[in-house]
Amino acid sequence: MLDMKYLRNNFDEVKSKLQNRGEDLSDLDKFGDLDSxxxxxxxxxxxxxxxxxEVSKEISVLKREKKDADHMIKEMREVGERVKELDNELKEVEEQLETMLLSIPNIPHESVPVGEDEDDNMEARQWGDLPDFGFEAKPHWDLATELDILDFERASKVTGSRFVFYKGLGARLERALLNFMMDLHADEHGYQEMLPPYMVNRTAMTGTGQLPKFEEDAFRIADWDYFLVPTAEVPVTNYHREEILDAADLPKKYVAFSASFRSEAGSAGRDTRGLIRQHQFNKVELVQFCKPEESYDVLEELTANAEKVLQLLKLPYRVMSMCTGDLGFTAAKKYDIEVWLPSYNTYREISSCSNFEDFQARRAGIRFRREEKGKPEYVHTLNGSGLAIGRTVSAILENYQQENGSVIVPEVLRPYMGGKEVIK
RNA sequence: GGAGAAGUACCCAAGUGGCUGUAAGGGGGCGCACUCGAAAUGCGCUAGGGCGGGCAACCGUCGCGUGAGUUCGAAUCUCACCUUCUCCGCCA
Structure with missing residues (x-):
C-alpha cells in the first residue's frame, strides 16, 4: 500500500511511475476527491x-447540583444524531479509499529497467557452465519415472493433476535438499529457522499483498476463510504484523520451510509435465525486515544467499533483473534466479528475490523505532526463495543425468543422502 | 463438541453509568537527592499509538480484546465475534 500523504503530494509523479507497470490505473483518479x-x-x-x-461535562455538573439540563440534553441528542450520520458517511468514504489503495501496485525503484514484459528483463549475471551431454538428455519426468522416484500418475488418481508422490531416493533427495538449504541459511548466513503454519487468515494474505486482488490464485479453506499459504512469505512476514520492532534487532532474518499451494489459475496447458508447475511444492524462503536505508544492500545479500545454494550444488544459473512490466504487484525491485534446465533448453525461475520497501509493512503495520522516544517508522520487508525445492530436484535430475539414466548426487548433498553417490 | 472463567497501559491489578474515573494502586524502568561509590531509603516521571489541523510549540479526536448498539454521557449496560485458561468428551 502506498503512503496516502505521499500520493496526495506527488500524485502526477506516482501516476507516471505506475504507468510503466502497464497496470490498469483507472481507479487512481478517484483518489483526490475521496481524500479531500x-x-x-x-x-x-x-x-x-x-x-x-464539553457539554456532557456541563450536564454532569448540573445533574450533580440537581439543576435542570433538559435543553442541553435535547440539543446533544441532535448533535449525536448528526455525528452518527457523518461517521457513517466517513466510514463509507474510508472503505472506498482503502479498497482503492489496496489495489494500487508498488512504485518501481529507479534502478528497475523500464519495459513491458519478460522480454525486457535484464540479465544481471550468469554463473556456471552449461552441461555438454554426449548423449540425448532426458527431461526429468522421464528420468524420474524410469527411476521410480516420482509418481505423477498415482498422484492424479489420489488428488488430481499437478500433484506428485515422491518415492524412495526421490523423497530422500527432496528431504536432503530441504535440510541442506535450511542448514546453509541458518548456520552460514545467519537466518533464524522457522516452521510456519500452512494456513493463514485473510488479514495476513492482505498484509503481504496476495489479497484483495489475487484471490483466485490461492486455495481457500471452505467455511473457514483461511487460505493455504502460497509461500512461507505470508506467515513469516505477518509474524510481526502490528508490531513495533527495536532498531537494535534489525535486520531480522528468518529462513522458513513450508509447502506452498498455488491454484495456477490461468496457466492451464503450461508446464503440464514434471515438477515445474505443481499445485503444491516445497520451498525454503528467506525473509528479512530491515531499516529503509539498508534495504537495497539487503536485497543484494539475500539474492547472493539464494545463489549460494546453486553454486554449492554446481548448477548453472543466471540472475535477471525484472523490468517494470514484470515486477509483480508488490515489489519495488525484483531479481529472478533462473536455473538451467536442459529439457527446456533454457533457464527457468527457481527463486524470486524482492524488495517491497514499505509496501507490505504499511499494509501489515510493521514498524520500528530508531530511538526510545522516536516516532515509529515502517520497516522495509524483503524475501526470496532459497530455493524452490521441487524445481531444484528437477534441475539436479536433468543436469546430473548420465547416459544410462542414472543420476549423480551432487557432492554437498551426499552427507544428507546417507552417503549415496548415485540414484539408479 | 459440551460446561465454565477471563481479556484494562511494559507487567500485575482496582474500577458496575457522570463524583480529580482526567483509568487508582503496585511492580518494573528512568531521573533526582542522600553516598567516596553502591545498596537501602526518599522524591519525581513513566500510556502507547492512529487520525485531523498547524511551519512549530501545540490543539482536537479515537483508543480499557474486536465490532455493533443503548445513552446527553460507556472500561462500566446490551448483542455478536476473537483470543486465552479450566473441566469433560474426542484426538496425532
Missing part, C-alpha cells in the same frame, strides 16, 4: 464530538 472528502468529514465530525464532550 474524507478530511472534510473528519474535521466536521470531530468538531461536533468536541462539543458533545
Amino acid at each position: 472528502r474524507r478530511r472534510e468529514l473528519i474535521a466536521e465530525t470531530e468538531e461536533l464530538k468536541a462539543k458533545r464532550n
Whole structure:
C-alpha cells in the first residue's frame, strides 16, 4: 500500500511511475476527491464530538447540583444524531479509499529497467557452465519415472493433476535438499529457522499483498476463510504484523520451510509435465525486515544467499533483473534466479528475490523505532526463495543425468543422502 | 463438541453509568537527592499509538480484546465475534 500523504503530494509523479507497470490505473483518479472528502468529514465530525464532550461535562455538573439540563440534553441528542450520520458517511468514504489503495501496485525503484514484459528483463549475471551431454538428455519426468522416484500418475488418481508422490531416493533427495538449504541459511548466513503454519487468515494474505486482488490464485479453506499459504512469505512476514520492532534487532532474518499451494489459475496447458508447475511444492524462503536505508544492500545479500545454494550444488544459473512490466504487484525491485534446465533448453525461475520497501509493512503495520522516544517508522520487508525445492530436484535430475539414466548426487548433498553417490 | 472463567497501559491489578474515573494502586524502568561509590531509603516521571489541523510549540479526536448498539454521557449496560485458561468428551 502506498503512503496516502505521499500520493496526495506527488500524485502526477506516482501516476507516471505506475504507468510503466502497464497496470490498469483507472481507479487512481478517484483518489483526490475521496481524500479531500474524507478530511472534510473528519474535521466536521470531530468538531461536533468536541462539543458533545464539553457539554456532557456541563450536564454532569448540573445533574450533580440537581439543576435542570433538559435543553442541553435535547440539543446533544441532535448533535449525536448528526455525528452518527457523518461517521457513517466517513466510514463509507474510508472503505472506498482503502479498497482503492489496496489495489494500487508498488512504485518501481529507479534502478528497475523500464519495459513491458519478460522480454525486457535484464540479465544481471550468469554463473556456471552449461552441461555438454554426449548423449540425448532426458527431461526429468522421464528420468524420474524410469527411476521410480516420482509418481505423477498415482498422484492424479489420489488428488488430481499437478500433484506428485515422491518415492524412495526421490523423497530422500527432496528431504536432503530441504535440510541442506535450511542448514546453509541458518548456520552460514545467519537466518533464524522457522516452521510456519500452512494456513493463514485473510488479514495476513492482505498484509503481504496476495489479497484483495489475487484471490483466485490461492486455495481457500471452505467455511473457514483461511487460505493455504502460497509461500512461507505470508506467515513469516505477518509474524510481526502490528508490531513495533527495536532498531537494535534489525535486520531480522528468518529462513522458513513450508509447502506452498498455488491454484495456477490461468496457466492451464503450461508446464503440464514434471515438477515445474505443481499445485503444491516445497520451498525454503528467506525473509528479512530491515531499516529503509539498508534495504537495497539487503536485497543484494539475500539474492547472493539464494545463489549460494546453486553454486554449492554446481548448477548453472543466471540472475535477471525484472523490468517494470514484470515486477509483480508488490515489489519495488525484483531479481529472478533462473536455473538451467536442459529439457527446456533454457533457464527457468527457481527463486524470486524482492524488495517491497514499505509496501507490505504499511499494509501489515510493521514498524520500528530508531530511538526510545522516536516516532515509529515502517520497516522495509524483503524475501526470496532459497530455493524452490521441487524445481531444484528437477534441475539436479536433468543436469546430473548420465547416459544410462542414472543420476549423480551432487557432492554437498551426499552427507544428507546417507552417503549415496548415485540414484539408479 | 459440551460446561465454565477471563481479556484494562511494559507487567500485575482496582474500577458496575457522570463524583480529580482526567483509568487508582503496585511492580518494573528512568531521573533526582542522600553516598567516596553502591545498596537501602526518599522524591519525581513513566500510556502507547492512529487520525485531523498547524511551519512549530501545540490543539482536537479515537483508543480499557474486536465490532455493533443503548445513552446527553460507556472500561462500566446490551448483542455478536476473537483470543486465552479450566473441566469433560474426542484426538496425532
